[in-house]
Amino acid sequence: LLTASVRRPGESSAKEGSAQVSVKFADPVVTSFTPNCQEACVNGDVSALFNIPVAPATIVAAGNAEMFRCRNASCVPPYEPDLDAGAERRAQAIIDDEGNAIGVRFVSNGRDLPTSSHFVARLKGGANGIKSTSDVGLKGLNDGTYFAWTFRTKDDGTPCAPNRVSIEPAEASLRFVGERLALQVTAFGSPDECSSRGQALEAAEFDWQWSLADPGSIIAGFLDGRSDTPSPSKSGSFIDTKRLTRTGCSGIC
Numbered sequence: 157l158l159t160a161s162v163r164r165p166g167e168s169s170a171k172e173g174s175a176q177v178s179v180k181f182a183d184p185v186v187t188s189f190t191p192n193c194q195e196a197c198v199n200g201d202v203s204a205l206f207n208i209p210v211a212p213a214t215i216v217a218a219g220n221a222e223m224f225r226c227r228n229a230s231c232v233p234p235y236e237p238d239l240d241a242g243a244e245r246r247a248q249a250i251i252d253d254e255g256n257a258i259g260v261r262f263v264s265n266g267r268d269l270p271t272s273s274h275f276v277a278r279l280k281g282g283a284n285g286i287k288s289t290s291d292v293g294l295k296g297l298n299d300g301t302y303f304a305w306t307f308r309t310k311d312d313g314t315p316c317a318p319n320r321v322s323i324e325p326a327e328a329s330l331r332f333v334g335e336r337l338a339l340q341v342t343a344f345g346s347p348d349e350c351s352s353r354g355q356a357l358e359a360a361e362f363d364w365q366w367s368l369a370d371p372g373s374i375i376a377g378f379l380d381g382r383s384d385t386p387s388p389s390k391s392g393s394f395i396d397t398k399r400l401t402r403t404g405c406s407g408i409c
Contacts, residue, residue: 182208184288185296186279191307193350197316198268198309201261201342201356202245202277209256210294212249214286221247221286223262226274231306235276243267253325253338256289264358271313278304315361316345319354 158177163170189204191197202223215221223245224235239245244267250259262277269275279286281294282301297303324340343362344354 181288181290181292183292183295184208184210184286185294186303189277189305190356191350192305194308195310195349196269196307197345197350197355197357198271198313199264199315199358199361200269200309200345200350201358202275202307203250203259203261203356204277204279204303204305205250205259206288206294209252209258209289210249211287211289211291212251212257215249215257215260216247220280221260221262221278222280223247223275223277225270226276226306229274229308231274231276239269239275240273241267241270243269250340251338252340253328255338260286264360266360268313268315268361269309271309272311274306274308276304276306278302316348316355316357318343318357318362319346320344 157174159172159174161170161172184206186204187207191200191202223239225239226232226235242265244265245262246265248261248263249257250261252258260279278299279294280302281297283293285301286294294303320343322342322344324342325337328337330337341359341364343357343359344351345357347354
């Protein structure tokens with residue numbers, strides 16, 4: 157119950173008003189995931205997005221985000237001991253421009269997935285699984301205590317080539333020198349059986365170059381990761397550009 161009162165200066169009597177306020181934290185659920193097809197690129201992006209921010213530590217905690225190679229198309233346990241062909245995929249939080257963890261990406265070690273193979277990616281829910289920043293466990297589970305999806309890699313082992321590049325946000329306004337903007341950059345292949353827009357591809361597979369149009373010398377002061385030959389990112393397909401505050405500010409002001 158929230159109550160507010162008002163009185164005239166010097167008077168003892170007051171008028172009050174009240175309102176019943178309740179707080180219900182939204183349940184975190186998976187809103188999208190990729191790939192979700194039978195002709196996935198061997199160098200395709202494997203990731204999922206949530207509806208609300210989650211605690212990054214719960215994404216990288218052992219057993220909370222896993223990817224396995226299946227023995228056959230049914231994709232039921234027990235799974236194969238490794239992804240094969242020297243491939244590895246490590247779970248990493250996807251961070252938005254506000255610094256929130258909004259998804260999980262299985263980052264490559266630089267080795268493509270084997271061809272003609274079935275895989276399962278799964279995200280653990282419940283009290284010991286992935287949780288929102290308000291400590292609510294992942295919901296919408298479809299495989300016991302997990303949210304899981306399966307996919308199959310195509311028979312052709314040739315890595316998919318980039319057909320276009322997406323930078324998000326497409327437009328942004330920075331308000332003061334020292335403010336930082338997180339940019340999400342994704343390479344997409346050509347339209348195919350898996351996606352009419354092209355499959356998202358693993359960022360670490362490619363060499364990246366960044367440039368700024370005039371007045372680049374001014375804009376460069378607002379962006380990190382702006383060298384002529386930067387690494388693909390500090391985390392997956394991201395440039396980590398953490399926001400900084402102005403002197404004397406405890407927050408963005």
